[in-house]
Amino acid sequence: MRTLPRLLLSIGVVVLGLAALAGSAAAQGTTPTDDEVNAIAKQLYCPVCENIPLDVCPTQACAQWRNTIRLKLSEGWSEQQIKDYFVEQYGARVLATPPATGLNWLVYVLPPAAFLIGAALLFRALRSWRRAATASTPAAPLASDDPYIRRLEDELRRQG
């Protein structure tokens, strides 16, 4: 009878040990990888090194920014939260894709508008060229004007 409490105690110790191990494994699992950091970093640009995405920028400033991303990820921040934080700290110009506000709308509106206007102009030009070509082509003589066809039709009518 005395062995039962001992057995329960041993099981308890083993369970607690396993739980601790699982906990530490889970904590290690939340450490962000370079790929996870770079997935966000490539959507950001440091104002100091213009036109170089943050994931490949070699400067110390960019390395510090990547460390900040890593830190925020390890704290459980989402991608959007991290991007919002960077915008708040450094302005919207750090985003690779500018938000569609203010003059930024032009970036989204102008290219498709220019494409549509160009397509419409091309369509109109092609139509007017075709119309001009049709107008300049001499009209074919009407079938009834051709004496040969007229004779053929008369012959067919007579036989039919």
Add this chain to the structure above:
Amino acid sequence: MTEAQSDAPVPPGTGRNWGVLLVWVAVLGLLAVLGIGLIRTTQGPVGVGSKPDPFTLRTFDGVEYDTAGLVGQVVLINFWASWCKPCEQEAAELEQAYQQFKDQGVVFLGVNYVDTEPEAKAYLERFGITYPNGPDLGTRISQAFRIRGVPETYILGPDGRMAHVKIGPYTSLDEIVQAIRAAQAP
């Protein structure tokens, strides 16, 4: 007869002309936007004699400084970053100048440009900087001053006008002292 009428050119003042006009307006509008952007980027930093818009700096300690409330005092605004090696050349001298002038109605404000807070705080500690420093949130202050890099230092006179501009690091304490004294002079 009817066909000949439909092929006739569209008289002026109709839809086609409006379309062309619209395209021209759009092209000119785009050129205007690009021109304004180009002028702004080539403007350079704010110059001596100009009156920059007031701004608010919230320091790393959470204290707010509004330059609108500092008129009547000389205000030295230094843009810096922890990753900026030239900034280190003048860091100690700026602190010495602050110690010399802090009781003479001269306000020093350090604006931390495009930096990360832990590294910025470590930098301040490394150089023993005690004057107010805070991040340039949204890079609003640096954009208002149109800075091109760091370090850059601007000194406002008691009238709120720009009295001195230094692009790059100060080379000596004496250079800072002279610039402040010139700004203090009526």
